[in-house]
Amino acid sequence: MRYRVTIENCSETYPCSEQQTLLQGMEQLGKRGIPVGCRGGGCGVCRVQVTSGTFSKAKMSRSVISEADESKRIVLACRCTPTSDLSISVVGKMQKALSAQRLIETEDDVSVAAVG
Amino acid sequence: MAFKGVLRPGLIQIRVLNMDEAINHYQNILGLNIVSTEADGRVYLKGWDEFDHHSVVLRQAESAGLDYVAFKVDSDDYLREIEPKIVAWGLEVDHVPAGEQPGVGRRIGFTLPTGHRIELYHQIDMAEDHPGINNPDIYQRRPDGMGASRFDHLLCYGPNIGKAREFFCDVLDFYQPEKVDLPEGDGSLAIWLTASNKAHDIAFVEHEEPGKLHHVAFLLQDWNEVGAAADIISINDVSLDIGPTRHGITRGQTIYFFDPSGNRNEVYAGGYTAYPDHPVRSWDFDHVGKGIFYYERSLNDRFLTVLT
Secondary structure, X not given: OEEEEEEOOOOEEEEXXXXXXXXXXXXXXXXXXXXXXXXXXXXXXXXXXXXXXXXXXXXXXXXXXXXXXXXXXXXXXXXXXXXOOEEEEEOOOHHHHHHHHHXXXXXXXXXXXXXX | XXXXXXXEEEEEEEEEOOHHHHHHHHHHHOOOEEEEEOOOOOEEEEOOOOOEOOOEEEEEOOOOEEEEEEEEEOOHHHHHHHHHHXXXXXXXXXXXXOOOOOOXXXXXXXXXXXXXXXXXXXXXXXXXXXXXXXXXXXXXXXXXXXXXXXXXXXXXXXXXXXXXXXXXXXXXXXXXXXXXXXXXXXXXXXXXXXXXXXXXXXXXXXXXXXXXXXXXXXXXXXXXXXXXXXXXXXXXXXXXXXXXXXXXXXOEEEEEEEOOOOOEEEEEEEOOOOOOXXXXXXXXXXXXXXXXXXXXXXXXXXXXXXXX
């Protein structure tokens, strides 16, 4: 069964099967929108909030997803599998990843803070 | 013996989210051998070219990351003599009794200003399945998976790396083969430290969150083995970070990937021979891309942000 996943921040949509995580579905089709990190539930980079739809989830590192996060349907896209069509919103480290990217791409705009 | 004091990073305890998945990864993908599984659930492994009882300890936990790295020292006398020096430098030292890990004697531990726990130990049993000693063959049997021969080094992210350099160099007699300077001030973005001839035994990158792990590295023999490791990563759908490529810094040939809990691993070959009298190789901040990834000549965002 394939479901449609919509990334609200960038209006990207892609199909994702029950056998794939949200991140695998996105990556395999060359889509963008969710930052890709370790793909193992450890680093927290692919943090998303599921705003509509149902899903199943695997174990995620407690240091990056708290119980309070989980109760707000905030999960890691690399550990989350759709069981219906889903809408998700990228939250958390997205901003950090983007600022680090800018740091790398813009040599004349280096700032130490962005490295952290 | 010219080589005294701290010998090498000999033990590393890594937190994993799922032990069965971790065992499959470290045993069948990296090619480490399981030495023992203990009643508390921790699993002990070693590379095929390591004499000591084990080098890698896996502990199932709710969060991934690094529990500690322990350096082997040349004598129990050194352990006794170094403890007051560590305390005098300003760190609190605690004691881990012999037997807390199978085959390992007493350890002393302390937490760096970077937030990482470091331990020192001397006594560890020789492994039953150790490399040959008398008329030794290359190896006893062909290693599994990537055939990682030993735990080699680690890269830590945390604050106050200048203090970490001061501690390792002034107290433990390490030296610094290489560094990346920050664009302003006299600090470093990243430092490579060694107690040996290896270009690094431990490295640090300046980072706001304390105690973070960037990667744990294992040694391969050559570039061909790095290529074979890349094949194994694809065959088994292991999460790839980057590579095969080369580091400008250390000159190591490398591939980065992730264990099933998101801890980054590296398998690594080559690298120059370091000596304490050599100049500190230094990279300007605007050349850091080439320093880290010599062929790509740019950092990816994962290198700076993806940590456990």
